[in-house]
């Protein structure tokens with residue numbers, strides 16, 4: 001009989017198991033279905049692991065897009081400062097980069113993953129890999145243990161589901177935890193990809209084009225819904241990704257799924273008002289001379305891959321001479337540079353989504369303990385819950401904070 005069985009050896013599960021074990025739970029078993037724990041953590045942050053973010057409490061919580069109120073007690077128990085101290089104490093020094101994002105100084109996500117696994121083991125957690133859990137044992141609304149896919153029954157006083165979302169399923173997060181929670185009587189908020197590239201209708205040939213210091217607006221049914229400034233890229237023909245695209249994707253996914261009309265509008269010159277851009281174009285034209293073609297003006301304003309596209313957008317021929325540009329032509333060019341619009345057709349699948357929106361309904365979980373309000377002794381942590389946040393280290397922090405609080409609560413109940 002275990003005090004606690006943790007299902008899923010990702011960030012949340014390891015944190016919960018180690019915390020419970022080091023806080024007084026006597027026998028803690030972590031069951032991970034893959035060949036090693038924390039596979040997803042090892043690929044985070046493009047292999048560098050953006051482990052948390054240095055922002056103030058208020059700024060941090062504002063980045064948690066869904067489940068903010070629910071998340072507060074967990075964040076208060078184990079916040080971003082606690083993560084910095086914790087990871088540092090595990091022997092993984094962190095460095096702070098642009099936007100307050102914290103990474104291991106080594107630049108290796110594996111260092112964070114290995115340190116977390118070793119810490120959990122040192123805390124006394126028994127880790128079993130290749131051990132997929134198939135279902136929960138419950139009777140009289142009380143958790144009794146789990147049943148492995150092999151048919152093995154393992155008894156426990158408490159079980160914590162930390163099986164993650166359903167994005168990047170090759171890492172092991174494939175949604176069995178949601179099924180187990182559902183069978184235990186929990187409502188599951190519909191799962192949608194979040195922080196995901198978007199499919200758009202733009203001319204072909206932009207693949208690989210990265211844009212810096214641009215402003216991306218999302219327009220839903222003709223109304224501005226969200227606006228972000230920063231970097232984005234065209235990752236494939238008809239697909240846009242990169243930081244600011246991922247940030248607006250949550251809103252875009254919901255709107256597309258609801259069948260609403262979604263447009264992306266890129267301001268390629270956000271630092272200049274329309275008036276200042278108009279003046280800049282006039283200055284460029286007088287410097288170049290009236291015989292020069294539009295093509296040469298566009299060379300001054302845009303990277304090569306965008307010149308023809310933006311000329312087409314403005315209805316201009318690139319061979320037209322500058323002295324034949326009418327005021328209306330210039331106005332259309334300003335319009336195309338500051339408001340390049342295209343429809344968002346769809347979003348990419350879970351295999352390309354950084355996180356999963358939706359999950360275990362938070363109204364059925366105690367935010368002070370992460371315990372189910374339906375089944376005594378059943379706990380939840382991490383991405384399995386209906387909490388999701390922006391890019392920037394916030395999602396790993398959600399997993400750490402909720403895992404910590406659940407681990408403490410289980411140990412406190414012993």
Ligand SMILES: Cc1cc2nc3c(=O)[nH]c(=O)nc-3n(C[C@H](O)[C@H](O)[C@H](O)COP(=O)(O)OP(=O)(O)OC[C@H]3O[C@@H](n4cnc5c(N)ncnc54)[C@H](O)[C@@H]3O)c2cc1C
Nearest residue numbers: 008010011012033044045050133164172382383393395396
């Ligand atoms: C490519 C990528 C990059 C990312 N980069 C960042 C980043 O830099 N910063 C950031 O904050 N967030 C990042 N994220 C998001 C972050 O990785 C997740 O939010 C976080 O890992 C969730 O942790 P978790 O423990 O809840 O779930 P997971 O890490 O998904 O762990 C769940 C574990 O449960 C196991 N499991 C599932 N079902 C069973 C079962 N039936 N039996 C036993 N075990 C089971 C899985 O194998 C898995 O190991 C990234 C995500 C991706 C996909």
